[in-house]
Amino acid sequence: MHDYRPDKDLLKERVILVTGAGRGIGRAAAMAFAEHGATVVLLGRNERRLEETYDAIETAGSPTPVLIPFNLEKTPADDYYALGESLYREFGRLHGLLHNAAQLALLSRIDDFDPGTWNKVIQVNLTAAFLLTQACLPLLRRSDDASIIFTSDQVGRKGKAYWGAYGVSKFGLEGLMQTLADELENSRIRVNSIAPGPTQTALRAWAYPGEDPSRLPLPETIMGSYLYLMGPDGKNINGQTLSARPYS
Ligand SMILES: NC(=O)c1ccc[n+]([C@@H]2O[C@H](COP(=O)([O-])OP(=O)(O)OC[C@H]3O[C@@H](n4cnc5c(N)ncnc54)[C@H](OP(=O)(O)O)[C@@H]3O)[C@@H](O)[C@H]2O)c1
Numbered sequence: 527m528h529d530y531r532p533d534k535d536l537l538k539e540r541v542i543l544v545t546g547a548g549r550g551i552g553r554a555a556a557m558a559f560a561e562h563g564a565t566v567v568l569l570g571r572n573e574r575r576l577e578e579t580y581d582a583i584e585t586a587g588s589p590t591p592v593l594i595p596f597n598l599e600k601t602p603a604d605d606y607y608a609l610g611e612s613l614y615r616e617f618g619r620l621h622g623l624l625h626n627a628a629q630l631a632l633l634s635r636i637d638d639f640d641p642g643t644w645n646k647v648i649q650v651n652l653t654a655a656f657l658l659t660q661a662c663l664p665l666l667r668r669s670d671d672a673s674i675i676f677t678s679d680q681v682g683r684k685g686k687a688y689w690g691a692y693g694v695s696k697f698g699l700e701g702l703m704q705t706l707a708d709e710l711e712n713s714r715i716r717v718n719s720i721a722p723g724p725t726q727t728a729l730r731a732w733a734y735p736g737e738d739p740s741r742l743p744l745p746e747t748i749m750g751s752y753l754y755l756m757g758p759d760g761k762n763i764n765g766q767t768l769s770a771r772p773y774s
Contacts, residue, residue, distance in 0.1 A: 677721075678721040
């Protein structure tokens with residue numbers, strides 16, 4: 527899967543929503559999906575960064591994306607359902623949903639973990655993914671072939687000291703992925719998780735300030751697994767816990 531070389535038109539005519547599309551892995555995924563023909567719905571908190579992704583997609587000559595400023599921490603549940611309804615009115619269906627946005631916010635032992643920060647991280651990384659999934663399921667059900675990808679992390683598969691709410695939120699996402707994959711087993715929607723390995727982004731730099739980022743792969747180099755799972759070639763994969771690695 528890491529060496530996957532997709533057709534240029536792999537995602538033609540598909541509509542795919544990406545959270546945290548303004549930078550890092552989310553931006554690279556949005557650009558990769560668009561390069562392969564998808565109309566991408568760019569969702570994120572920072573409008574300026576979303577516009578940069580929007581412009582990069584347009585400059586590349588890919589289908590014009592849609593930009594949705596949306597704060598996953600502060601937005602009430604009803605607005606998630608309103609978003610689903612507005613996507614329904616605009617597109618009628620959705621073929622892909624990449625839950626990518628996340629916050630790390632604090633590395634601390636559990637003894638000292640600030641409860642307000644705990645709630646914020648669980649809201650952005652886990653509860654928002656639940657709400658957005660619920661809001662988008664009616665649209666995904668209208669597609670012949672749909673894919674939901676949750677972005678995990680190794681610290682959400684084996685607990686690691688000090689990763690606190692972030693690590694626990696990723697364990698929660700794995701649980702949400704497995705539960706949903708089982709519920710949708712006989713449907714046209716598949717559900718999987720990808721854990722990117724260490725990748726050159728702001729989140730990684732914040733967690734490992736002493737590390738030389740230039741030694742890490744760029745987000746664009748790990749898109750093989752994302753494209754494979756998002757497109758029809760990944761059709762038979764459901765409920766799997768996967769890892770993304772750079773093209774070898
Ligand atoms: N990089 C790695 O080494 C690595 C390793 C394992 C897993 N991951 C996972 O990969 C995913 C992408 O992370 P990244 O490394 O690309 O980090 P990043 O560059 O920091 O990107 C995180 C994205 O999430 C968005 N976001 C954060 N809080 C939000 C909120 N309240 N509402 C809406 N959007 C919000 C950010 O928006 P702003 O631009 O507004 O901040 C940003 O676009 C995450 O799920 C992360 O856990 C990354």
